[in-house]
Amino acid sequence: MDLVSGQPYWLLKNGFLHAYQPLRKNYAADVVIIGGGITGAIVAHSLTESGIKCCIIDKGHIAMGSTSASTSLIQYEIDRHLSELIRLNGEQNAATAYKLCADAVEELLYLANIIGDTSAKKKQSLYFTSSKKDIKSLQREFEIRKKHKFDVKWLDKKNLEQKFNLFSEAAILSDNAAIVDAYSFTHNLLNYNIKRGLDVFSLTESTKITYKKNGVIIKTKEGFNIATGKVIYATGYESQNVIRKKIVNLNSTYAFASLPITDIPNYFKTTIFWETARPYLYFRSTSDNRLMIGGMDDKFKNPQLRNLRLNKKVIQIKNKFTLLYPSISIYPDFTWAGTFGETKDGLPYIGEYKGVLHSYFACGFGGNGITFSVIAAQIIKDLIVHKHSPYAKLFSFTR
Ligand SMILES: Cc1cc2nc3c(=O)[nH]c(=O)nc-3n(C[C@H](O)[C@H](O)[C@H](O)COP(=O)(O)OP(=O)(O)OC[C@H]3O[C@@H](n4cnc5c(N)ncnc54)[C@H](O)[C@@H]3O)c2cc1C
16 A cells, blocks of 8 residues: 655655565564554564564565654544544543543653653643634533543633634643654664564565464465464554455545744744644644644545645645744645544554454554554553453454
C-alpha cells in the first residue's frame, strides 16, 4: 500500500538513520512482529522488557510507513468526544478507554526518557471551537471530562485571546499531551532493544503465513521460513488485508511544516492545538521553530488522487490557519500526504481475531495512532505473558 507521498519533514530532517539487514536464512523466535513502524517498535520493547525473544520484520525500510509521515501530536483526547463514546460504548468503558489514553501519553514520555530520546516533550493541548454552534457540545464534553477527573480547564473567548491570541469562542485546555518525532523515536527505541536481544530485519516481507496447531510458519518473499510461537500484526493500515470484517475507513490526510518562524510566540512552544470541526485542523511547533499543520482530510485513499490534491490542500490548510492567526506569516516548506484510518468509535482494534491462530493485532487507527500503539503494547504483552488483560475487551474486534 502506498501510505505516504510528498516530503515528510522527519525524513528530510533526520535522513536515513540506521540500516537493518534483511533476513537471509531460516530463523526462529518466540514472537515475530510484522511491521517496523512505531507500533512494532513499542510492542517489541514491551516484550523484550519481559524477557521474550522476539524479532521485527518489515517489507520496507524501518519506520518508512505511516510513522515517517506522522505529525506526532500525542493526545489522550481521541477523535470521538468522551460524551459520544459514552453513548456508543457505555460510560464505564468510555471513561476507561480515555484514562488508558491519558496513561499512554505519560508512558510514552517515560519511555523516551529511558532511551534518551529528546524529541518527546510534554505539552498542553488546546481543543478550541471552530464555530459558535460548537460551544454547547464542547461545554458538555468539558463537564463529562471533569466528572471523570481529567485535568481540564475551560477557557472563554477572552481567555483565548489573552493567552493564545486565538479568535475562538471557547476551548478545553488539557495538561496531558506531548509531541515526539515518531521516526527518530522508532529508531532510538529499536536500537535500545537490539542491545537487549531484539532482532530487526528490514526488506523482509511476509508473503505466506501458515497457522499450525503449535505455532506459525512465516514464509518470506525471499524464500526463507520463520518459525514462531506467536505473530503480532503491527502492519498499520495494511492489517485490514488479514481481517475479514471491515474495521476501518481509509482516508487521505495532508500536512506541511512551515519555514522556521522568527520570534515564534511562546504559546506555540508549550501547546498543541486542534479544533472541533470535522475534519479538523491541528498544529504544533517543531524544535527548529516551524509550525507543523495538518488536516483537510479527504474520504478516499487513492494515492494518485491524493498526490494531485496535495498543493491545493496545503493552500487550504495555510488559509485556514491564517484566519486564526492573521498576524503570523506562514510559508509551507515541506509538504506531504498520507493514508489515515478511522474506526466507527474512534478506538483502535487490539488483540486476537477469531480464526487467526496464535496471532495478535495492534491496529492503532485514527488521529491518536501513537497513543494507541502504547496501549496495544501493554495489552498484547499482558495477553502473551499473563494470558489476560483487563482492558482487552475494550479494544477487541467483538466490542
Ligand atoms: C499525515 C499523518 C499525520 C498523523 N498525525 C498523527 C498524530 O499527530 N498523532 C498520532 O498519534 N498519530 C498520527 N498519525 C497516525 C500515526 O502516524 C500512525 O498511527 C502510526 O504511524 C502507525 O504506526 P504503525 O507502526 O502502526 O504503522 P506503519 O508506520 O505504517 O508501519 C507498518 C509497517 O508494516 C510494514 N508491513 C506491512 N505489511 C507487511 C508485510 N506483509 N511484511 C512485512 N512488513 C509489512 C510496512 O512496511 C510498514 O513499515 C498520522 C498519520 C499521518 C499519515
